[in-house]
Structures are given as structure tokens and as C-alpha cells.
Amino acid sequence: MLKVGIIGVGTVGASVANILRDNKDIIKARAGVEIEPVLGVVSNLSKDRDVTIKLTDNADEVLNDESIDIVVELMGGIEKPYEIVKKALANGKAVVTANKALLAYHRYDLEKLAGDIPFEYEAAVAGGIPIINALRDGLSANNIKSIRGIMNGTCNYMLTKMINEGVDYDTILKESQELGYAEADPTFDVGGFDAAHKLLILGSIAYDVDAKPEDILIEGIQDISPEDIDFANEFNYTIKLLTIAKKIGKKVELRVHPAFISNDEMIAKVDGVMNGVSVIGDKVGETMYYGPGAGGDATASAVIANIIDIARRGKGAPMLGFEFDHSENLSIMPKDEIETKYYLRLRVEDKAGVLAKIATILGTKNISIEKMIQKPLNKTCAHIMLSTHTSVEKDIMDALNAIVDAGVVTADPVMIRIED
Amino acid sequence: MLKVGIIGVGTVGASVANILRDNKDIIKARAGVEIEPVLGVVSNLSKDRDVTIKLTDNADEVLNDESIDIVVELMGGIEKPYEIVKKALANGKAVVTANKALLAYHRYDLEKLAGDIPFEYEAAVAGGIPIINALRDGLSANNIKSIRGIMNGTCNYMLTKMINEGVDYDTILKESQELGYAEADPTFDVGGFDAAHKLLILGSIAYDVDAKPEDILIEGIQDISPEDIDFANEFNYTIKLLTIAKKIGKKVELRVHPAFISNDEMIAKVDGVMNGVSVIGDKVGETMYYGPGAGGDATASAVIANIIDIARRGKGAPMLGFEFDHSENLSIMPKDEIETKYYLRLRVEDKAGVLAKIATILGTKNISIEKMIQKPLNKTCAHIMLSTHTSVEKDIMDALNAIVDAGVVTADPVMIRIED
Numbered sequence: 001m002l003k004v005g006i007i008g009v010g011t012v013g014a015s016v017a018n019i020l021r022d023n024k025d026i027i028k029a030r031a032g033v034e035i036e037p038v039l040g041v042v043s044n045l046s047k048d049r050d051v052t053i054k055l056t057d058n059a060d061e062v063l064n065d066e067s068i069d070i071v072v073e074l075m076g077g078i079e080k081p082y083e084i085v086k087k088a089l090a091n092g093k094a095v096v097t098a099n100k101a102l103l104a105y106h107r108y109d110l111e112k113l114a115g116d117i118p119f120e121y122e123a124a125v126a127g128g129i130p131i132i133n134a135l136r137d138g139l140s141a142n143n144i145k146s147i148r149g150i151m152n153g154t155c156n157y158m159l160t161k162m163i164n165e166g167v168d169y170d171t172i173l174k175e176s177q178e179l180g181y182a183e184a185d186p187t188f189d190v191g192g193f194d195a196a197h198k199l200l201i202l203g204s205i206a207y208d209v210d211a212k213p214e215d216i217l218i219e220g221i222q223d224i225s226p227e228d229i230d231f232a233n234e235f236n237y238t239i240k241l242l243t244i245a246k247k248i249g250k251k252v253e254l255r256v257h258p259a260f261i262s263n264d265e266m267i268a269k270v271d272g273v274m275n276g277v278s279v280i281g282d283k284v285g286e287t288m289y290y291g292p293g294a295g296g297d298a299t300a301s302a303v304i305a306n307i308i309d310i311a312r313r314g315k316g317a318p319m320l321g322f323e324f325d326h327s328e329n330l331s332i333m334p335k336d337e338i339e340t341k342y343y344l345r346l347r348v349e350d351k352a353g354v355l356a357k358i359a360t361i362l363g364t365k366n367i368s369i370e371k372m373i374q375k376p377l378n379k380t381c382a383h384i385m386l387s388t389h390t391s392v393e394k395d396i397m398d399a400l401n402a403i404v405d406a407g408v409v410t411a412d413p414v415m416i417r418i419e420d
Numbered sequence: 421m422l423k424v425g426i427i428g429v430g431t432v433g434a435s436v437a438n439i440l441r442d443n444k445d446i447i448k449a450r451a452g453v454e455i456e457p458v459l460g461v462v463s464n465l466s467k468d469r470d471v472t473i474k475l476t477d478n479a480d481e482v483l484n485d486e487s488i489d490i491v492v493e494l495m496g497g498i499e500k501p502y503e504i505v506k507k508a509l510a511n512g513k514a515v516v517t518a519n520k521a522l523l524a525y526h527r528y529d530l531e532k533l534a535g536d537i538p539f540e541y542e543a544a545v546a547g548g549i550p551i552i553n554a555l556r557d558g559l560s561a562n563n564i565k566s567i568r569g570i571m572n573g574t575c576n577y578m579l580t581k582m583i584n585e586g587v588d589y590d591t592i593l594k595e596s597q598e599l600g601y602a603e604a605d606p607t608f609d610v611g612g613f614d615a616a617h618k619l620l621i622l623g624s625i626a627y628d629v630d631a632k633p634e635d636i637l638i639e640g641i642q643d644i645s646p647e648d649i650d651f652a653n654e655f656n657y658t659i660k661l662l663t664i665a666k667k668i669g670k671k672v673e674l675r676v677h678p679a680f681i682s683n684d685e686m687i688a689k690v691d692g693v694m695n696g697v698s699v700i701g702d703k704v705g706e707t708m709y710y711g712p713g714a715g716g717d718a719t720a721s722a723v724i725a726n727i728i729d730i731a732r733r734g735k736g737a738p739m740l741g742f743e744f745d746h747s748e749n750l751s752i753m754p755k756d757e758i759e760t761k762y763y764l765r766l767r768v769e770d771k772a773g774v775l776a777k778i779a780t781i782l783g784t785k786n787i788s789i790e791k792m793i794q795k796p797l798n799k800t801c802a803h804i805m806l807s808t809h810t811s812v813e814k815d816i817m818d819a820l821n822a823i824v825d826a827g828v829v830t831a832d833p834v835m836i837r838i839e840d
């Protein structure tokens with residue numbers, strides 16, 4: 001059994017504790033060992049919280065507990081968590097953090113201090129997207145030519161609204177604050193600083209360059225106005241707060257700023273609060289990673305992936321993903337039982353009664369029609385094209401056979417499933 | 421030093437050998453050990469090849485060489501490579517393969533045979549996209565709700581052309597064959613079998629279910645016709661060859677077939693030969709992975725990631741991606757030296773000579789204009805909006821200062837960088 005202490009049981013910390021409890025079985029099957037959250041640290045013990053983990057307000061109870069293997073730092077800030085993770089490492093404990101600010105300033109000191117002790121931070125960049133994993137492991141054969149990321153959900157939400165709905169900056173900022181997408185003091189997000197912290201981490205993995213926020217170009221989205229959006233639109237661009245890491249000769253560009261990017265690019269399609277990171281490697285070409293950049297559960301997913309990774313140290317991930325037989329014993333769904341929506345195209349004789357016959361057969365088989373179009377094909381034939389509501393594969397097959405048997409179609413029916 | 425034998429030095433095998441040579445330094449810095457391709461196996465020794473690796477036509481020379489640590493199987497087929505990788509494992513060698521057909525049939529036997537010996541296969545699913553990595557490591561905290569993939573580049577290329585250009589199936593098949601995107605006998609791709617092999621592998625990692633191609637629903641794209649595309653279009657759908665793995669209660673759906681999916685989904689935007697995989701986890705929500713599903717170098721990128729992963733066994737990936745100092749010693753590009761394209765918006769007095777002044781200043785600073793729009797703002801003012809060709813940041817800053825100093829603008833100039 002692996003014991004975990006969680007320092008900071010707020011949005012992300014509470015999710016980590018709860019997911020370790022709720023997904024205990026699958027996590028054990030994947031990690032090869034039980035993972036138990038034994039103690040959480042908060043600053044205010046009297047706050048109401050939706051967690052079952054035992055709590056303390058004294059971080060030393062985690063740091064000095066010899067039975068705790070992994071310290072998860074989810075309190076935020078820079079210098080205070082820096083002291084805490086240093087102490088955890090000094091006590092030989094593996095560390096997992098989601099703290100990009102800490103890493104933006106201290107990642108190289110921490111790398112040195114950690115030595116052979118695992119120190120992981122998947123959640124610090126682009127939340128639930130396993131981008132550290134992709135860049136550090138999946139693309140490790142490549143010289144990285146560039147990384148372009150949309151890594152601040154607040155900015156992306158605001159820009160998407162400004163572009164799609166013509167809302168102006170001040171209005172959307174207020175709305176975002178009301179929705180909880182932006183902080184009361186939004187500078188850290190809209191000024192590009194949060195994205196810059198993440199960029200510095202990716203820049204290190206790609207290029208091994210040590211830079212701090214003050215060393216790089218950081219501009220926010222505060223000055224984007226409708227005129228600029230119109231111009232962008234007119235020339236097939238969209239506007240994103242872009243983080244860019246790019247190698248040119250022996251120099252590395254690291255910058256964060258609003259940028260026009262072509263609507264044809266995959267990364268231009270990353271809208272709303274979602275994050276996306278496009279990486280170009282010299283061998284693989286472009287790969288892109290998309291998903292939620294924030295949120296308690298999504299971020300906790302990445303934190304726990306790191307914990308499982310640490311549990312697997314020494315042996316690597318199990319070949320097919322499970323270390324133990326997966327307790328659920330799932331079986332394959334028989335084809336007949338598949339349920340989805342269907343598109344049908346029927347070539348019929350263009351005469352009275354045909355549509356009624358088809359509708360009757362579908363009705364008998366519990367298939368209800370969502371949309372339908374009839375189009376004449378020539379003097380005698382027509383196409384009936386329709387989509388159904390969710391139906392059972394067997395019913396569809398039976399209905400199509402019955403339609404054929406009824407002699408109302410003049411060609412084999414076409415069926416394509418609809419997944420939405 | 422880690423020694424690698426490559427069985428099959430064709431499209432992918434040759435790329436693996438060449439990338440291990442060309443990217444030797446960065447691979448060593450990332451892996452923490454030198455990785456050397458020492459011997460390749462082909463069937464026809466007299467063929468002309470663009471590789472420097474030593475070659476043999478006798479696989480036993482690799483399998484029985486005690487100095488070889490990792491056997492990379494890239495010959496294709498099923499039973500022959502099955503015998504070869506079994507022998508490699510029996511001889512204690514780690515195995516890396518890109519062979520989805522082999523795994524579609526033998527992954528569970530191989531898992532058992534491998535035991536503690538590393539057996540990796542990132543390239544077998546979606547080529548260069550590190551999707552095994554994402555699913556097995558990055559999303560390991562989640563119960564997987566569904567996986568939807570576009571994992572056959574041939575089909576996706578053909579469908580994209582049919583949809584965007586109204587080409588019919590037979591025409592585009594012929595064109596794809598001429599371009600080398602489709603085989604002379606295209607059944608394996610267009611019939612959905614290649615995608616099914618990949619789906620079965622993902623199905624195992626997500627759900628631990630053992631199924632063979634004959635157990636699941638597989639339909640190809642051969643019957644898609646313009647009428648169906650029109651209907652799809654009319655109702656905001658696109659058509660993709662979709663691989664679906666989905667858990668419903670205690671049953672797992674595994675199926676491959678053409679499907680209508682909403683144009684609003686991220687995965688609907690995966691066009692041409694590219695691959696994309698969308699995964700929904702119960703905690704993280706949707707993440708999506710996009711990139712090249714085939715090609716020698718892209719596939720080799722994934723094969724080598726596995727080799728590096730094996731080299732890192734025991735200690736895990738280095739915290740910031742590099743085990744050794746990265747020899748290149750890159751430095752941060754000073755802000756002034758950034759080169760990109762720029763969008764400028766200038767608020768000017770609407771009178772003669774203003775535009776000339778601005779154009780002169782830009783010209784003096786070596787900034788050439790790509791596009792320009794002038795729009796009246798009110799009786800006395802106008803907006804000049806323009807985009808430049810690639811320019812140097814310092815020149816832009818100098819020009820903007822000069823424009824302000826010349827007194828021709830009535831508000832601070834707006835500048836947004838263009839990344840395309």
C-alpha cells in the first residue's frame with residue numbers, strides 16, 4: 001500500500017482525495033498497489049468540506065509521518081510550498097504538485113534537490129491534458145521545433161465570446177467573474193502570467209532552458225478590441241492568447257501574447273475554457289493535445305496519474321495497462337444490442353402508400369424518426385433519407401429486412417450510424 | 421550503452437535506424453544512455469536502401485546476439501513476427517513493435533510471455549500520436565467512458581476529399597492509390613480492419629477486454645455515396661470512419677464503422693490523412709489527441725519513444741526531461757530579436773499625407789506591408805489596419821515610436837503578432 005498526504009485540500013486537493021476513494025479499484029488494478037490518501041492539510045479546519053479524508057492544519061504532521069510515501073502539494077503560492085516540498089524531499093518522500101508558479105521559479109533547484117526521488121507535476125500545465133507525459137515521454141525522440149499552446153482557460157473563454165458574440169472586453173470580463181471563470185483580480189490570467197508559468201515548464205522539457213517569468217515576453221489580452229477581431233476575421237484569422245516556445249538556431253523564443261492564427265489550424269479550433277497544445281517535432285511533425293485546463297476533477301486526474309506513475313516506478317507501466325486482473329470482468333456487447341442513432345437511405349418507387357408502409361414498419365420496431373427528407377431521383381423513383389432517435393441495432397436490422405421483404409425499396413437500403 | 425536490433429528495415433525500420441543516428445545526442449540526453457542500432461534484418465539484402473545500419477537476412481543473428489538488449493519488430497505480418505518476438509522474449513530481450521495485427525490477435529499471450537520484460541507498442545495505434553502513453557499513463561486515474569478514434573489515414577483522406585470536393589468513392593480510391601495513400605488491394609484499410617486492430621488494443625488498455633477482430637462489428641467506407649454526404653451536411657454532420665470503445669453497464673462496445681458526427685466536435689475537425697482520438701474519462705472529461713497516424717519518421721518517433729522509455733526503466737523519466745545536460749546550451753532569444761508577422765492598428769487624422777508618412781516610416785525600418793484596410797471612424801479620424809510580412813520586433817517597436825513621434829496618430833498604436 002502507498003500512503004499519500006495531501007497538503008492543500010481545496011478545489012484540486014479535495015478532488016484528489018475523493019477520486020482516490022471513488023476510483024480506488026481501477027486505480028489499484030492500474031497501479032499494482034493500493035493508494036490511500038491518509039491525511040490532508042488545510043489552513044482553516046472549521047470550513048465545511050465535501051471530503052472524507054482526515055484533516056489537520058499542521059503540515060508537519062504529513063511531512064514527518066514516516067508512513068507517508070508521497071506528498072501532494074496543492075496549496076498554491078510560491079515560497080511556502082517551496083519550503084514544504086523541500087522538506088518532503090529531505091525526508092525522502094516523493095512529491096507531486098500542480099503548482100506552476102512554484103515550478104516557474106524553482107524547477108531547476110527542485111530537480112537538483114529531488115535527485116532520484118520522484119518529483120512530478122503533470123497537472124501544472126494544461127490541467128487534465130497529459131502534455132508533460134506527451135512531451136517528456138511520447139515525443140522524446142524528437143528535436144522540438146516549436147510548441148504553441150492555448151493554456152489559459154479564462155482568456156480563451158473571454159476571447160471566444162468576444163469573437164463569436166461580439167461582446168466587448170469589459171462586459172465579458174464581468175461575466176467571467178460572475179461565472180467563476182475569472183478571479184476578482186483577473187491580472188494573473190488576463191495579463192498572461194499564468195500561461196507564462198506553464199510555458200516556462202514546457203520550455204525546459206523541450207529545450208532545457210532555465211528562464212523565469214521576468215526573462216520573457218508576456219502580454220495579456222486586455223487591449224483586444226472589436227476592430228482587431230474584425231480585421232482578423234476578414235483575413236481568416238482567429239485571436240488566441242498563445243504561448244510559444246520555438247528554437248531558432250541556438251536560441252529559444254519563449255513568449256506569451258495574443259496572436260492572430262489561421263482558422264485552418266487545429267489549434268485555432270480550441271474554443272471556450274478548453275486548452276490545447278500543438279507540438280512540432282522534427283520527426284513526428286505536428287501533434288496536438290486538447291482538453292480541460294482546469295477544474296478540480298480534471299486537474300486531479302493528472303495529479304493521480306503522477307501518483308500511479310510513482311507507484312509503477314521500477315517496473316514501468318503494465319503492458320496492457322492493468323497490473324491486476326480488472327475486477328469488473330467486462331464482456332463484449334453483442335452487435336445486436338448496440339444502441340445508437342441511425343441514418344437510413346431508402347430508394348423507393350415514387351408512388352402513394354410507400355412512405356406509410358415504411359413508417360409503419362419502423363413504428364412496429366420501436367424506431368422513431370427524428371428528421372426526414374424525400375427527394376425525387378427520376379420519373380419513377382425517390383430517395384427517402386431519415387435519421388432516427390436512439391434505437392437498438394437489432395430493431396434496425398429487422399426493420400430494414402422487413403422493408404426489403406415488403407417490396408417497397410428498389411435498391412438495398414443504406415444504413416450509417418450517427419454518433420452524437 | 422543500449423544495443424538495438426531492428427527486424428524489418430522497411431519504411432518504419434529505416435526511419436528508426438536513421439533517427440537513432442541523426443538525433444543521437446538529444447536521445448542520449450533524454451534517455452540517460454547511448455542507444456545504438458547495431459543490426460537490421462531484411463528479407464532481400466540486395467535491395468538499395470538509404471540506411472547506414474549493418475544488415476543481415478537472418479533474424480537469428482539479432483535474436484541470438486547476447487549483446488543486443490532490445491529487439492524492434494517492424495516486419496509486419498502476424499504469425500512470423502509472433503514467433504520472432506516470442507523468441508526475443510525467451511532470450512530475455514525487451515521488445516518494441518509497431519505491429520497492430522500481431523497485437524490484435526496475440527496481445528494477451530504476449531503480455532503473459534513478457535512478464536517483467538518490457539514489451540512496448542506505442543506506434544501500433546495512431547502512428548506518431550502518443551495515445552498509448554496518454555491512455556495507459558496520463559489518464560490512469562479514470563474509468564474510461566468512451567474512446568472515439570479516427571485511426572485510418574487512408575479512409576480519412578478519402579472521406580475528406582469526398583466531402584470537401586464532391587469526388588466519388590471510385591475516383592478518390594484511384595487517386596489515393598496513385599498517391600501511395602492506399603494499397604493496390606485497399607480492403608484492409610477501406611474495409612475498417614486496420615482501424616479495428618488498433619481499436620482492440622485501445623479496448624484492452626481501457627477495459628481489459630480480450631477480443632479478436634472477428635468478435636466485433638467492422639464496416640468499411642465502400643458504400644458511402646454523395647447522397648449520404650449531402651444529408652450529413654444538411655444537418656451539420658460530417659462522416660468519419662470511427663472506431664468506438666464504450667462501456668455500458670458491464671458490457672463494452674467495440675465497433676468500427678462510418679459514422680455521422682457533429683461538425684461541432686473537435687474530432688470532426690480531424691481531416692485528411694491525420695488521425696485523432698477522443699477519450700472521455702469519468703474524472704477528466706474529454707481529452708483529444710491529434711497527429712500523423714502513419715509515415716516512416718512519424719511512426720519511428722513512437723517506436724523510439726518506447727526504446728527511450730525502456731532505457732529509463734527503473735528510474736522513470738527525468739523530472740525536466742533531460743538526464744544529462746543538454747549539449748546544445750541554448751539561450752533565450754532577446755525580445756528585440758523576435759521575428760514574426762505583425763498586425764498594426766493606427767488611429768489617424770483623416771487627411772492627406774498621413775498614409776504616406778506612415779508608409780515611409782515602415783519602409784525605412786524594413787517593414788513591408790502585406791495587407792491594409794483604411795476605415796473612417798468619424799468626421800476627422802480613420803483607422804488604418806495592416807498586416808506586415810515577417811519583420812523584426814525591434815524594427816516594429818522603432819517604427820511605432822517613430823509614428824507616434826511624427827504626430828500622425830491620435831491614439832496609442834495597437835500591435836498584435838501574427839503566427840502563421
Ligand SMILES: NC(=O)c1ccc[n+]([C@@H]2O[C@H](COP(=O)([O-])OP(=O)(O)OC[C@H]3O[C@@H](n4cnc5c(N)ncnc54)[C@H](OP(=O)(O)O)[C@@H]3O)[C@@H](O)[C@H]2O)c1
Pocket residue numbers: 007008009010011012013041042043044045047057059073074075076077080098099100101123124127293294295296299
Ligand atoms: N483549480 C484548478 O483548476 C487548478 C488547475 C491546475 C493547477 N492548479 C494548481 O493547484 C494548486 C491548488 O489550486 P486550488 O484551486 O485547489 O486552490 P484552493 O482551492 O485555493 O485550495 C488551496 C488549499 O490549500 C490550503 N492552504 C493554503 N495555504 C495553506 C497553508 N499555509 N497551510 C495549510 N493549508 C493551506 C487551503 O486551505 P483552506 O481550505 O483551509 O483555505 C486549501 O485547502 C495551485 O497551485 C493551483 O495553481 C489548480
Ligand SMILES: NC(=O)c1ccc[n+]([C@@H]2O[C@H](COP(=O)([O-])OP(=O)(O)OC[C@H]3O[C@@H](n4cnc5c(N)ncnc54)[C@H](OP(=O)(O)O)[C@@H]3O)[C@@H](O)[C@H]2O)c1
Pocket residue numbers: 427428429430431432433461462463464465467477479493494495496497500518519520521543544547713714715716719
Ligand atoms: N508504414 C507506416 O506508416 C506504419 C505505421 C504504423 C505501423 N506500421 C507497422 O509497422 C510495421 C512495418 O511497416 P513498414 O511500412 O515499415 O513495412 P515495410 O516497408 O514493408 O517493411 C517491412 C520490412 O520487413 C522486412 N521483412 C519482411 N518480412 C521479412 C522476413 N520474413 N524476414 C526478414 N525481413 C522481413 C522487409 O524486408 P525487405 O526490405 O527486404 O522487403 C522490410 O525491410 C508493420 O507491422 C506495420 O503495420 C507501419
